[in-house]
Amino acid sequence: MTPGNRRLTRSTRSTSTPLNADFPKSNFPNASTTQAVGQSDIPWTPRHIPFPNIPHDGDLLFELMTFIFTALAAGAQFLNLYRTVWWLPHSFTSQTMNFYLIDFHVVLFILIVLGRRLLFILCSSALRNISPTKFLPAVLRVLNITILTIVMSALGWCIYHLFPKHPILSIFFLCYPASVYLLLFGMHGAPFIQLDVPGYRPPHCCANGAPAIRNEVEMLKADFNQRLKQIIFSSLVGAYYAGFVPWCFAQHFLHYDVYRIIRHLALVWLGLFTQHAAHCLSARYCDHLHRAALHLGRWELKGSASTISLTHNPISSGSSSLTSGFPSSTSPIGLWCHKRLWAAGSVVRYGKWTYTSVGCMTAAEPGNLMHLRFHILFYNPYYVMCMLLCLQMSLVVMLLVFLMYTTEWHFILSLALLLFSNYYTLFKLIRDYLVSLKVYQTEFLIQEKHSTSPT
Numbered sequence: 001m002t003p004g005n006r007r008l009t010r011s012t013r014s015t016s017t018p019l020n021a022d023f024p025k026s027n028f029p030n031a032s033t034t035q036a037v038g039q040s041d042i043p044w045t046p047r048h049i050p051f052p053n054i055p056h057d058g059d060l061l062f063e064l065m066t067f068i069f070t071a072l073a074a075g076a077q078f079l080n081l082y083r084t085v086w087w088l089p090h091s092f093t094s095q096t097m098n099f100y101l102i103d104f105h106v107v108l109f110i111l112i113v114l115g116r117r118l119l120f121i122l123c124s125s126a127l128r129n130i131s132p133t134k135f136l137p138a139v140l141r142v143l144n145i146t147i148l149t150i151v152m153s154a155l156g157w158c159i160y161h162l163f164p165k166h167p168i169l170s171i172f173f174l175c176y177p178a179s180v181y182l183l184l185f186g187m188h189g190a191p192f193i194q195l196d197v198p199g200y201r202p203p204h205c206c207a208n209g210a211p212a213i214r215n216e217v218e219m220l221k222a223d224f225n226q227r228l229k230q231i232i233f234s235s236l237v238g239a240y241y242a243g244f245v246p247w248c249f250a251q252h253f254l255h256y257d258v259y260r261i262i263r264h265l266a267l268v269w270l271g272l273f274t275q276h277a278a279h280c281l282s283a284r285y286c287d288h289l290h291r292a293a294l295h296l297g298r299w300e301l302k303g304s305a306s307t308i309s310l311t312h313n314p315i316s317s318g319s320s321s322l323t324s325g326f327p328s329s330t331s332p333i334g335l336w337c338h339k340r341l342w343a344a345g346s347v348v349r350y351g352k353w354t355y356t357s358v359g360c361m362t363a364a365e366p367g368n369l370m371h372l373r374f375h376i377l378f379y380n381p382y383y384v385m386c387m388l389l390c391l392q393m394s395l396v397v398m399l400l401v402f403l404m405y406t407t408e409w410h411f412i413l414s415l416a417l418l419l420f421s422n423y424y425t426l427f428k429l430i431r432d433y434l435v436s437l438k439v440y441q442t443e444f445l446i447q448e449k450h451s452t453s454p455t
Contacts, residue, residue: 046294046360049443051287052435057428059196060125062279063118066238069275069421070114073268074242076414078102080261081250083410103165106249109158109174110241112151120147120193148189166249173248177237184229195230196280210341210363213295217374220292231276239269260411267399267418274392275425281388283432286381289374290440297362298375299355302347336366360447382436389429396422 057065082098085091123143131139163171185191243265250256336348336355342362348355350366359379364371377384399419406412 046291047443047446048291048294049439049446051284051439054283054432054435056282056284057279060121063121063195065421065424066272066275067115067118070238070242070268070272071111072417072421073239073264073271073414074110074114074246076410076417077243077246077261077264078107079410080264080414081246081254081256101251101254103162103249105158105161106245109155109162110245112154112158113241114238116147116151116193117195119151120144123147144190144193147193151193170248174245177240180236181233184233191230191233195234195276196227210339213292213363214365214371217292217296217371220289221370221374224289227280231273231280234276235269235272238272239265243268263402264414264418267395270391270395271418271422271425274388274395274422274429277388278392278425278428278432281384283385283436286378286384286436287439289378290381293375293378294359295361296364296371296375297342297357297359298364298372299348299350299362299366300358301367302354302356338365380440382433382440385429385433385436389426389433392422392426392429396426 079097082101084093084096084098086093086096120143124140127139127143128136159171159174162174181192243261247261247265333347333349333354336350342348342357344357344360344362346357346362348357348366353367355366359375364375396419399415399422403412403415403419406415
């Protein structure tokens with residue numbers, strides 16, 4: 001053998017070593033998988049842009065604003081039900097509302113439910129400043145139990161005084177959200193008095209191993225689901241006690257506009273939903289999920305393994321691949337390995353189906369719907385912010401239209417209160433959306449340039 005041939009053989013051996021050679025050869029079942037792996041087959045780590053430090057409301061400020069909003073919404077609903085014609089010259093009353101018809105225990109029950117989280121955050125903020133650091137977790141657990149006991153005792157005292165004066169159906173409506181809470185959170189009492197329940201949320205560390213990436217995605221998925229449940233439950237409970245409970249305990253001889261009472265209830269719920277979503281799903285939190293989605297990647301179903309294997313087999317692809325001396329231009333098929341990171345365009349067989357990887361790197365499990373939904377939802381997280389922004393803008397436009405065509409003074413006042421409180425949420429969503437759009441457009445351009453440039 002000539003020296004030139006020896007150099008050619010040595011070069012061929014060095015380039016034919018597959019990626020992740022420490023994995024068993026059973027992951028590569030056919031001859032096509034032993035082709036030389038070029039530099040394009042190597043998965044590259046995505047480049048992250050540091051997210052700007054957008055101002056975010058603290059928990060104390062958010063709970064205070066939420067309590068003021070829901071308390072004003074409940075007062076506006078009482079005004080819509082018990083308003084008077086006090087401005088008439090021959091009116092029998094000089095007050096704007098028939099206060100003697102409103103049950104004090106109903107109002108107290110509503111205020112306790114709406115202000116339960118504000119009470120906890122005030123006490124916890126005070127204890128954080130005076131308690132030693134090593135005793136703080138135990139102090140917060142004791143505070144959690146204490147606040148929960150006080151709140152439940154006060155609610156039970158209100159029900160005790162309401163039971164003899166109202167029908168059993170009204171009492172059932174008063175306690176109905178408790179059944180929804182048990183379905184969502186079980187017997188845990190912390191989500192009732194805390195919006196953001198403490199838990200283990202690991203920071204994004206750009207893990208290189210596929211199992212570590214999937215574990216991080218599992219933790220982030222559980223945390224996102226917990227936040228989503230809190231958003232839905234908190235907005236429904238706030239609208240229920242601020243809009244429905246006053247209507248439920250109204251006397252049957254009152255005259256009011258049922259359509260506008262229901263409309264007020266729906267507007268309060270939409271305002272609370274966007275307000276909680278803007279706080280719990282902030283731009284920085286969505287950026288954390290976005291970075292994990294870039295590392296996770298996803299698989300697209302390509303077809304049945306029996307059908308695709310015939311296409312990728314060099315022997316069955318015709319005589320052109322045999323006479324040309326080069327392997328087939330299509331990517332080789334390998335068995336999916338849970339420890340391996342796959343490059344863009346990789347083709348694997350998982351079960352009886354064949355999948356193609358999408359993204360700069362893929363650590364997801366083929367056919368896993370949770371991984372697929374996570375990547376689609378948070379690969380471009382400004383889509384989530386865009387949906388929230390469109391919902392909030394639609395709400396503000398509806399409030400403006402309703403205010404334009406309203407003539408009754410009490411409905412004008414209630415719509416104005418809802419409108420001014422939703423302006424702040426609209427400002428935060430517009431700011432987060434514009435910043436996120438600029439950041440992710442730049443990030444995608446950098447990734448596209450990095451993926452097309454030679455290694």
